[in-house]
Amino acid sequence: YELAYKLDPKSEVLKELLINKYILSQKYKQAIVLIKGNNKIEQLSDEDKRAISELYLKMEQYSKSAEILESINNITLNENRTLGFIYERLNKDEKAIEYYSAYFKENPRSLKMAIRIAELYSKMEEYDKAESLYVSLERQFDDKSIIINGLGAIKLLKKDTASAIKFFKTALLLDSTSTRAITNIAQIYISQEDYPKAIKYYEKLVKDNYVSKFYNKKTLALLYYYNKQYLEAEKILTSLLTENIDDHELHFYLGLVFSENDKIDLAEIELRKALTLKDDYSDAWIHLCYLILKKKNWDSALECAKKFRYKMPKVGASWRLYGYALNISKQYKEAIYILKKALNFDQNDPSVWFELGSAYERTGNYKKAAAAFKKVLSINPEDAAAANYLGYMWAEQNKNLDSAEILLEMAL
Numbered sequence: 001y002e003l004a005y006k007l008d009p010k011s012e013v014l015k016e017l018l019i020n021k022y023i024l025s026q027k028y029k030q031a032i033v034l035i036k037g038n039n040k041i042e043q044l045s046d047e048d049k050r051a052i053s054e055l056y057l058k059m060e061q062y063s064k065s066a067e068i069l070e071s072i073n074n075i076t077l078n079e080n081r082t083l084g085f086i087y088e089r090l091n092k093d094e095k096a097i098e099y100y101s102a103y104f105k106e107n108p109r110s111l112k113m114a115i116r117i118a119e120l121y122s123k124m125e126e127y128d129k130a131e132s133l134y135v136s137l138e139r140q141f142d143d144k145s146i147i148i149n150g151l152g153a154i155k156l157l158k159k160d161t162a163s164a165i166k167f168f169k170t171a172l173l174l175d176s177t178s179t180r181a182i183t184n185i186a187q188i189y190i191s192q193e194d195y196p197k198a199i200k201y202y203e204k205l206v207k208d209n210y211v212s213k214f215y216n217k218k219t220l221a222l223l224y225y226y227n228k229q230y231l232e233a234e235k236i237l238t239s240l241l242t243e244n245i246d247d248h249e250l251h252f253y254l255g256l257v258f259s260e261n262d263k264i265d266l267a268e269i270e271l272r273k274a275l276t277l278k279d280d281y282s283d284a285w286i287h288l289c290y291l292i293l294k295k296k297n298w299d300s301a302l303e304c305a306k307k308f309r310y311k312m313p314k315v316g317a318s319w320r321l322y323g324y325a326l327n328i329s330k331q332y333k334e335a336i337y338i339l340k341k342a343l344n345f346d347q348n349d350p351s352v353w354f355e356l357g358s359a360y361e362r363t364g365n366y367k368k369a370a371a372a373f374k375k376v377l378s379i380n381p382e383d384a385a386a387a388n389y390l391g392y393m394w395a396e397q398n399k400n401l402d403s404a405e406i407l408l409e410m411a412l
Contacts, residue, residue, distance in 0.1 A: 019051075028055045046072045050079075062086045077106050081113070093120045111141050118150055127154050145175035152184060161188060179205065195227040214240065221253060230261040248277035252284050259291055267291055282308075282315050289321050293328065301325050309338075316345025320352050327355055327362075335359040350379045354386055361393055369393065387411040 001021055005014045015034060022031035032055050035048050044052070049068050056065035066086045069079055084099035097120050104113045114137050121130035134150045141147065152167030165188055171181040186201035202220040206213065217236050224233035237254040244250055255270035271288040274281055285308040292301040305325035309318040319342035326335035339356045342349065357372030370393070376386035391407030394400040 023055070026058075028059050031055055041068060042071065046074070057082070057086065062090050066090075077103060080106070084116075088120070093124050096120055108140075111137065111143060111146070115146060115150060119153075122154055122157055125157075127158055130154055145171045145178050145181065148174065149178060149180045149184065152181070156184070156188070161192075164188065177208065190223070193226075195223050199223045199227060199229075214244070218250070218253075221257075225253065225257055225260070228260070230257050233257045234261070246277055248274045248281060248284070251277065252281065252287075255284070255287065255291075259287070259294075264291065264295060280312055282312055282317055285312070286317055286321060289325065293325070298325075298329050302329050316342055316349070319345065320349065320355070323352070323359075324355050327359055330362075332359045332362045336363070348379050350376045350383060350386070353379070354383075354389075357386070357389065361389070366393065366397065382410075384411040 001014065001018045005011065005018050008014055019031050019034050022028070022034065032052050035051055035055075036044065041049065041052070049072050053065045053068040056062075056068065066083055069075070069083055069086075072079070075083070080099045080103040084096045084103060087093070087095035087099065097117055100113055100117050100120070104110055104117065107113065114133065118130045118133045118137075121127070121133065131151065131154050134147050134154070138144055138147045148167050149171040152164045152171065155161075155167055156164035165185060168181045168185045168188075171178050172185070175181070182201050182205055186198045186205075189195070189198035189201070199220065202216060202223055205216040206220055217240060221233045221236040221240070224230070224236070234254065234257050237250055237257060241247070241250050241254065251270045251274040255267045255274065258264070258267035258270060268288065268291055271284050271291065274284040275288065278284070285304070289301055289304040289308060292304050302322075302325045305318075305322040309322045312318045319338055323335045323339035323342055326332075326338060336356065336359045339352055339359065342352045343356075346352070353372045353375045357369045357376065360366070360369035360372060370390060373386045373390035373393075376383050377390070380386075387407040388411035391404040391411065394404035395408070
């Protein structure tokens, strides 16, 4: 086609064929050059501008796409929607609302578009405008569940959780299959760490076979885990793994469940599987090392922590865990060196300061040990372990006895 068009560049038929071939081959730049020719954008017909704008949209060059589309004389209904979409992608929410509103004005029965406008108002924290729009929609549309759910979302953004739950439950009464309402209620209960209530709603999502069933079942398994319903969590995760054997998160979660259910060997197998699938999975490294420590296999734990630090040297937890393992192995001088490195990542990590205090105390550097434990208590005044360690250390040394007594009583 390119050769044919070179021989006959005035052929509109060949030009159209070649443009279509470029588009099908995703050669959008070549298509734009051919459509544009030697003309400037403002010299093109509206039809050509639309074609070029669409190609820039396919190339995700949103600003150019919008600029060309806005230069068209008579923007169509769907082009208003397209411009709204483009400006939303550009995070220019006011412009997005402007074009979405133009679309909604011409198509006032589009509840989906009205909801999108309200959501953008909410995103911009213009809650009164969003709420006003939802209230007007409630009078216009029969599908009130989605509108009531939107009002609940605004209450939630305003941190009025009690009112939000009431709206979501009302939406659920109007439509018992409203996944938005069910999920919103469940998420509120999760944020409140009220796992039994969250479980009730996620069980409904799974039972009623809604979309995103895999995600919902995975979340339900985690909720069972947090609620100490380990057998239920194990059953779901094992079932999900039969069809998703390469999902590292499922192996990780199953490892956590086995660990809490004292199936230590099985837990270790699952955590190692997670790391085989994703060797930079820091949470899996951390839990695996602690699991091996739980088995009191100090050498293996130290080797695990060492591998973690080697694999992920830019993660503070890898240095912290290695320092902890060195402390357990009574390699206190090495632990001090490593724990100081860990502080480069977070100067206010109380667990690092605690381990550092312990290592200093074991090496007889009581002054630095006291300073480290005081640092823990400055970060967390109610840290019983640090208060106990510092109080006991002073009591043993027969010094600062009044302060030691206060610390030990606080720890008790």
